[in-house]
Amino acid sequence: MTEDAMQHHVPTPIESPLLTAHAAQAVRHGFFTRLGGVSSGIYDSLNVGLGSHDDRTAVVENRRRVASWFGQPVERLATVNQVHSPNVVTVDAAYAGERPSADALVTAAPGIVLCVLAADCGPILFADAKNRVVGAAHAGWKGALAGVAENTIEAMIALGAKRDEICACLGPSIGRDSYEVGPEFVERFLSEDAGFAEFFTPSNKAGHAMFDLPALTTRRLQRAGIRAENLGIDTYSDRQRFFSYRRTTHAGEPDYGRQISAIAITEE
Template sequence: MSESRQRPAVRLTDFDVVRAPELDVANAARHGFFTRRGGVSTGIYAGLNVGYGSDDDRAAVAENRARAIAYMGLGDGDFVTPWQVHSPDVIVVDAPFAGERPKADGIVTRRPGLAIGVVTADCGPVLFADARNGVVGAAHSGWRGALGGVLEATIAAMESAGAERSAITAVLGPTITQPNYEVGTAMMAEFLDGDGARERFFAPGQAADKRQFDLPGFIVDRLRASGVSASFVGLCTYAEPDRFFSFRRTTHRGEPDYGRQLSAIALRD
């Protein structure tokens, strides 16, 4: 295990992290859907902001990341996240990045002790595990990513690394849910192009040109249609401001920026 910096004296607890029993199968992987609890950031980033893309103090973000990885029993050098761009692109890794992070929204590894993860603030963080064949993955899935195929691409990348589709378990972490996700009819039209059956993921909005979109429902549906076991932890990022960061809530409040929470998984050594 790498020890590129001393582990933080303050440790996160299970109270600070959302866990999914489905990913603890056979005790092959450790994981966490981290919340904003237990961090050192202040102001609008108060808590465990792990987003280097935010304007938060970089040292605070680094400390928050160190706390998250220490919770998983790893060191900073055992942890990688891609540069997320709302794409369907996926990378397979077996070591920390040597230089600039590659642009991708899915990441896969079969190396024990290497944590992989994504950061989100309303989009869907999906963690994948094939405990039988020793392959894990993570995907950042907003509606564009889900529609564009990032989930299917992550599953395919896991198969290329030795996973079996029928053995993969996927869990969607805290995500904005339908009551808080208002979209315009133009977005719905783009979404329905080529598949009118997707209208079932939209409910009437408060105005004629608005709809409420079920992002978790769509993500889980795509995962199950791909032949993997899939579930949702049932938590809304928008609805719990003391527990989660939310891009949409920040926008509604007129705040200048927002924090991000981490979702990570690693095969046990």
């Protein structure tokens, strides 16, 4: 990695209109794309996945760039070992780089940048700017079904957030038109709640369906009593801006990068 490459790119995240409107000066957030980093090849360029086979030096530099956008050192970038669970970790000012197995984080500590990684799964950022509590959740189909979003809201409330002050945004994730599933998948959801049928539409393949994970996730957020929006950006179909696990699988590529979504309470 040359010095020129280190300096050439600047990551520019996508922001949520809803979170921006309610953040005032208390919260900063961003859904980062795959652009603005130093990785190359199939990881080009802002790959932040420590679990990928990318050059670790490049990954660390990419994560440093994300932290820098928040005005923080990379050591203040809080992530977890994501395992498709409903589990939430509360992070305080003593954060020292731990990565417990969980799929969501919450904090009331200024300067800690809560992050989740994704490459088709749904990154959700939460904020109660008035009471200065934020959260971030990784919601694939397993986490969404198990209640990771609802658990994140409850963990924020335990830190002093108020349900009617919490806003959330679902960032770039795989869209309905890109997510075909088999009959066993559909049955698993319908056995939980027959009402989930509204999130499936027949595909061109007999017995299969197209699954609208973003719609399900957004609906669950709203039913939990908070304001929520979906950016409506499909990671699978937008190769230029996003990594996609499913697209990589269909293309027979050996590995894939991960993009990052992050939120922090600003330091007073």
